[in-house]
Amino acid sequence: MRFTAATDVIVGGAQVLATTLTAPLGRGRYNRWGATDAEVAAAMPGDELVPDPQLGYTRAITIDAPPEDVWPWLVQMGQGRGGLYSYDGLENLVGCDIHSADRVLPDFQQLAAGDLIRLGPVGYPCFRVDRVSAPDSLVLVGADPRPPHAAAAVDSPTGIATWQWQLRPNPDARGTRLVTRQRLAYPPSLGPSLMWHLVEPIGFVMERRMLHGIKRRAELTRLPTLRSQ
Numbered sequence: 001m002r003f004t005a006a007t008d009v010i011v012g013g014a015q016v017l018a019t020t021l022t023a024p025l026g027r028g029r030y031n032r033w034g035a036t037d038a039e040v041a042a043a044m045p046g047d048e049l050v051p052d053p054q055l056g057y058t059r060a061i062t063i064d065a066p067p068e069d070v071w072p073w074l075v076q077m078g079q080g081r082g083g084l085y086s087y088d089g090l091e092n093l094v095g096c097d098i099h100s101a102d103r104v105l106p107d108f109q110q111l112a113a114g115d116l117i118r119l120g121p122v123g124y125p126c127f128r129v130d131r132v133s134a135p136d137s138l139v140l141v142g143a144d145p146r147p148p149h150a151a152a153a154v155d156s157p158t159g160i161a162t163w164q165w166q167l168r169p170n171p172d173a174r175g176t177r178l179v180t181r182q183r184l185a186y187p188p189s190l191g192p193s194l195m196w197h198l199v200e201p202i203g204f205v206m207e208r209r210m211l212h213g214i215k216r217r218a219e220l221t222r223l224p225t226l227r228s229q
C-alpha cells in the first residue's frame with residue numbers, strides 16, 4: 001500500500017507537472033483525449049443543463065467488455081464508495097481519503113437521482129446525480145460542498161458544472177466506448193480565472209488515469225468469461 005501510494009505521488013505528480021507546464025499549448029489535445037470527431041460533436045445526456053458552456057471537454061476510451069460489465073465500476077465511483085480509480089496516493093496527499101476498489105461492491109450498485117457523489121470528505125467538491133440510465137448513461141451536476149449539498153442550477157451565483165458519462169457499444173468491435181464530458185458555465189462577475197489553467201491539466205491527468213483504471217478493472221473482470229467461451 002505504501003509503495004503504491006508513493007508510486008502514485010511520483011508518477012502522477014510528474015504527469016501533472018508536465019501537463020501544467022505545457023498548458024495551454026496542449027489544451028486542445030487533452031480536452032478531447034481519446035475522442036473521435038463524431039464523439040466530440042455528438043449530443044450527450046445532460047448537455048441541456050449547461051446550454052452555453054465557457055469551458056468543457058469530451059474524452060473517451062475503448063474497453064474490451066460490454067457496457068453491462070463496465071457499468072458496475074462506473075456506478076460505484078466516489079469517495080466512501082468504490083473510489084475514483086485514479087492516483088489515490090496523489091489525491092490522498094491533499095486529504096481526499098480515496099481508496100479505489102478492485103472488485104465490484106454490491107452495496108454501491110444502486111444510484112438514483114439526488115444521490116451524492118463525493119470527491120473527498122465534507123467540504124471537498126461533490127456532485128449530485130441528475131439522472132441515471134443503466135447501463136447507458138450517468139449525469140452528475142456539481143453541488144455545494146457544504147451541507148445540504150444543493151445541486152447547482154444554470155443561474156447559480158458560483159456557476160454550474162456537469163460530469164456526464166455514456167457507455168456506447170463499440171461499432172467496430174466487441175466492447176464499449178466509454179465517453180465522458182464536462183460542461184462548465186460561470187457568471188460574468190467571476191470572469192475567466194487563472195485557477196482553470198491549473199485545474200484543467202490536473203483534471204486531465206487524474207481523469208485519464210481514471211478511464212484507464214475503469215478499463216483495466218472491467219477487462220480483468222471479463223477475462224474468466226472470455227476463457228470459458
